[in-house]
Amino acid sequence: xxxxxxxxxxxxxxxxxxxxxxxxxxxxxxxxxxxxxxxxxxxxxxxxxxxxxxxxxxxxxxxxxxxxxxxxxxxxxxxxxxxxxxxxxxxxxxxxxxxxxxxxxxxxxxxxxxxxxxxxxxxxxxxxxxxxxxxxxxxxxxxxxxxxxxxxxxxxxxxxxxxxxxxxxxxxxxxxxxxxxxxxxxxxxxxxxxxxxxxxxxxxxxxxxxxxxxxxxxxxxxxxxxxxxxxxxxxxxxxxxxxxxxxxxxxxxxxxxxxxxxxxxxxxxxxxxxxxxxxxxxxxxxxxxxxxxxxxxxxxxxxxxxxxxxxxxxxxxxxxxxxxxxxxxxxxxxxxxxxxxxxxxxxxxxxxxxxxxxxxxxxxxxxxxxxxxxxxxxxxxxxxxxxxxxxxxxxxxxxxxxxxxxxxxxxxxxxxxxxxxxxxxxxxxxxxxxxxxxxxxxxxxxxxxxxxxxxxxxxxxxxxxxxxxxxxxxxxxxxxxxxxxxxxxxxxxxxxxxxxxxxxxxxxxxxxxxxxxxxxxxxxxxxxxxxxxxxxxxxxxxxxxxxxxxxxxxxxxxxxxxxxxxxxxxxxxxxxxxxxxxxxxxxx
Amino acid sequence: xxxxxxxxxxxxxxxxxxxxxxxxxxxxxxxxxxxxxxxxxxxxxxxxxxxxxxxxxxxxxxxxxxxxxxxxxxxxxxxxxxxxxxxxxxxxxxxxxxxxxxxxxxxxxxxxxxxxxxxxxxxxxxxxxxxxxxxxxxxxxxxxxxxxxx
Numbered sequence: 001x002x003x004x005x006x007x008x009x010x011x012x013x014x015x016x017x018x019x020x021x022x023x024x025x026x027x028x029x030x031x032x033x034x035x036x037x038x039x040x041x042x043x044x045x046x047x048x049x050x051x052x053x054x055x056x057x058x059x060x061x062x063x064x065x066x067x068x069x070x071x072x073x074x075x076x077x078x079x080x081x082x083x084x085x086x087x088x089x090x091x092x093x094x095x096x097x098x099x100x101x102x103x104x105x106x107x108x109x110x111x112x113x114x115x116x117x118x119x120x121x122x123x124x125x126x127x128x129x130x131x132x133x134x135x136x137x138x139x140x141x142x143x144x145x146x147x148x149x150x151x152x153x154x155x156x157x158x159x160x161x162x163x164x165x166x167x168x169x170x171x172x173x174x175x176x177x178x179x180x181x182x183x184x185x186x187x188x189x190x191x192x193x194x195x196x197x198x199x200x201x202x203x204x205x206x207x208x209x210x211x212x213x214x215x216x217x218x219x220x221x222x223x224x225x226x227x228x229x230x231x232x233x234x235x236x237x238x239x240x241x242x243x244x245x246x247x248x249x250x251x252x253x254x255x256x257x258x259x260x261x262x263x264x265x266x267x268x269x270x271x272x273x274x275x276x277x278x279x280x281x282x283x284x285x286x287x288x289x290x291x292x293x294x295x296x297x298x299x300x301x302x303x304x305x306x307x308x309x310x311x312x313x314x315x316x317x318x319x320x321x322x323x324x325x326x327x328x329x330x331x332x333x334x335x336x337x338x339x340x341x342x343x344x345x346x347x348x349x350x351x352x353x354x355x356x357x358x359x360x361x362x363x364x365x366x367x368x369x370x371x372x373x374x375x376x377x378x379x380x381x382x383x384x385x386x387x388x389x390x391x392x393x394x395x396x397x398x399x400x401x402x403x404x405x406x407x408x409x410x411x412x413x414x415x416x417x418x419x420x421x422x423x424x425x426x427x428x429x430x431x432x433x434x435x436x437x438x439x440x441x442x443x444x445x446x447x448x449x450x451x452x453x454x455x456x457x458x459x460x461x462x463x464x465x466x467x468x469x470x471x472x473x474x475x476x477x478x479x480x481x482x483x484x485x486x487x488x489x490x491x492x493x494x495x496x497x498x499x500x501x502x503x504x505x506x507x508x509x510x511x512x513x514x515x516x517x518x519x520x521x522x523x524x525x526x527x528x529x530x531x532x533x534x535x536x537x538x539x540x541x542x543x544x545x546x547x548x549x550x551x552x553x554x555x556x557x558x559x560x561x562x563x564x565x566x567x568x569x570x571x572x573x574x575x576x577x578x579x580x581x582x583x584x585x586x587x588x
Numbered sequence: 589x590x591x592x593x594x595x596x597x598x599x600x601x602x603x604x605x606x607x608x609x610x611x612x613x614x615x616x617x618x619x620x621x622x623x624x625x626x627x628x629x630x631x632x633x634x635x636x637x638x639x640x641x642x643x644x645x646x647x648x649x650x651x652x653x654x655x656x657x658x659x660x661x662x663x664x665x666x667x668x669x670x671x672x673x674x675x676x677x678x679x680x681x682x683x684x685x686x687x688x689x690x691x692x693x694x695x696x697x698x699x700x701x702x703x704x705x706x707x708x709x710x711x712x713x714x715x716x717x718x719x720x721x722x723x724x725x726x727x728x729x730x731x732x733x734x735x736x737x738x
Contacts, residue, residue, distance in 0.1 A: 010706055010707060010720075011706070011707050011709060011710070013720070014707045014710055014713065014720035014722055015710060015722065046707075046708075046709035046710075047709045049709070049710075183706075184703065184704075185704070186664065186665035186666045186669075186703045186704040187665045187666030187667050187704060187708055188704070188706075189704070189706035189707075189708060192706050193706075224612070224649055225702070225704075225705070225706075226706070262605070262608075262609075263608075263609070263612060265608055265611070265612065265647035265648070265649040265650065266647050266648030266649040267646060267647050267648060268703065279608065280605050281604075281605050282605045282606060282607030282608050282633070282643065283607075283643060284642055284643055284646040285646060285647070286646075300604065341708060343666070343667035343708030343709055343711065344666070344667050344670050344671070344708075344711075345670060345671075349667075349708060349709035350709055381666060384666065415666065417666045417667055417670065417708075419670055423670050428669075428670070431666070431669050432666075435664075435703065441646075523674075544727065546682035547682075566678070568675065568678040568679070568682065568726065569675055569678075569726070570679070570726050570727060573725050573726065573727060574727060
């Protein structure tokens with residue numbers, strides 16, 4: 001049967017997918033077309049949102065991208081009624097962005113309706129849970145996960161099967177299974193997309209984990225900034241309870257498990273497991289010393305196991321295909337796939353899933369299609385505020401836990417932000433540090449004060465007030481902050497500084513010695529000037545200038561008063577004749 | 589005057605881990621948290637008002653003054669940062685005369701700086717009330733703000 005599916009993930013909605021959906025509703029009813037219209041989650045090619053998929057009787061599929069109401073009406077008119085696909089809006093299915101990926105975790109994303117448990121069941125949903133509770137012992141489940149080689153996808157890469165075996169071995173009548181969906185890394189949206197697009201997969205993974213460790217109660221700790229994910233999770237939990245897939249005596253077995261959704265309240269540090277537990281308990285989300293590890297003493301003192309969203313999304317496919325088959329994907333020490341949020345100065349950004357072992361170059365140039373406006377690649381940032389920037393010469397590094405760690409970055413949870421020649425690496429370091437500095441909970445002195453001092457140094461450098469001795473001091477502080485912090489936030493906060501110092505030291509030196517920002521980003525080191533020969537005197541720059549720094553008579557060359565200029569760049573953006581230049585450096 | 593709030597207190601009374609949900613629901617109800625409400629939450633949860641205040645101030649979500657009629661969240665995720673989010677801040681400052689964390693004198697707009705809205709492929713983005721606006725420049729943002737302010 002012919003059907004139409006609209007991608008209604010947050011990205012799609014932001015790009016206008018709801019309007020596309022409403023247009024389809026109107027068109028179908030006005031033209032009396034009996035074609036089922038449904039919603040799905042993230043189709044993945046976020047750079048071409050809003051997207052719809054037309055699935056015909058004969059099994060052929062047509063993916064349309066970058067639609068708006070008008071284009072949508074054309075698709076209805078020409079394709080659904082006329083039978084001729086509108087070639088110019090079609091995203092070919094062999095599009096390298098899609099063809100190079102391997103979808104295990106995201107297999108259902110953009111395919112099924114996330115608000116329909118029937119859709120999930122039809123896609124072998126809950127088959128893995130059924131298999132576990134009806135034919136496997138908890139130990140066998142853990143063994144299967146160990147065989148698969150699955151490692152934690154939250155970033156640290158701890159073997160999941162081993163983690164479960166610790167929680168299993170802990171004594172106690174009450175145990176908890178927690179899903180960490182406090183996706184705080186700026187530039188990362190994998191967990192959000194997975195929760196929005198396939199919430200049942202995460203619930204099923206949690207239930208299997210709970211069965212394996214012997215937990216009867218679970219929490220999903222999800223950011224309050226993800227309202228759609230929360231809504232879909234709550235709906236999915238109700239559906240699963242009605243279907244006896246959650247709740248008491250699941251599938252008529254002795255296994256019972258209930259799940260609560262807990263909304264985070266906006267604290268990055270709560271992604272750290274001990275802080276997360278404190279937050280669930282209703283306290284300030286501050287980390288505590290380990291040991292005791294959560295597997296021994298976690299939530300309300302009971303043994304607790306905490307896994308990341310993507311890790312849990314891997315569990316059902318692993319049980320369905322078997323540990324050995326899963327271990328056949330990936331590299332020697334990093335098995336399976338990894339989901340990344342590919343963003344920044346990239347042509348084709350979006351949510352992608354790739355086999356471990358693929359190189360960064362393949363991801364950026366083949367899947368991502370290269371750099372926006374064909375500018376020059378400068379760095380790729382992995383792991384957000386805990387990670388680092390990897391330069392061009394290391395682009396052939398494989399994506400696996402160990403190879404990425406060897407560069408000084410970390411695999412992280414999956415943020416992959418591409419930077420080009422217009423990105424200032426000193427500013428990137430300053431940016432991440434300002435983030436971790438403001439998110440430091442303040443418990444450890446080095447994290448609280450050390451990051452503050454490091455930030456002050458970086459701010460000084462980006463203002464052109466740095467000294468060469470600052471670089472040594474940054475490195476010294478970085479090591480101390482790493483060593484003297486209790487949790488991952490402080491232990492990794494210096495990474496963006498250390499990697500940029502290691503690979504882009506010359507940019508720091510330029511800022512300090514020549515007061516020059518090579519990327520022309522650091523505003524204090526820039527001067528906006530009118531190129532007299534190019535200026536037509538159109539007065540646009542004077543109109544947009546908020547401080548009246550840009551002035552001039554109509555049809556006469558304008559000028560910018562450097563004392564009044566706040567370097568907002570509005571004149572540069574507004575000028576239609578490329579008559580504003582940006583200069584930087586002592587000699588410029 | 590306290591309808592809704594009293595029910596909220598009764599509904600969550602005695603439940604484990606009820607402090608943060610109570611603060612969240614109260615803020616949903618009132619728009620912000622005041623001293624009186626936090627004291628009432630303390631009484632119901634068996635904690636001291638200082639503890640409740642300590643929890644509330646730890647998390648970025650909670651506010652202690654009423655918000656403006658419209659809330660503008662400027663995304664400062666990594667992708668937005670490299671695509672010019674700081675320029676948006678400057679545009680907001682010149683258009684509305686306020687910095688992130690402040691509310692305009694006429695109570696029309698509150699501006700917040702947020703870590704990531706997760707629409708990275710549309711960077712730089714802002715969320716104005718419930719709607720996301722993407723691929724912005726300072727100039728485009730000013731137009732968006734003016735349209736809503738009218």
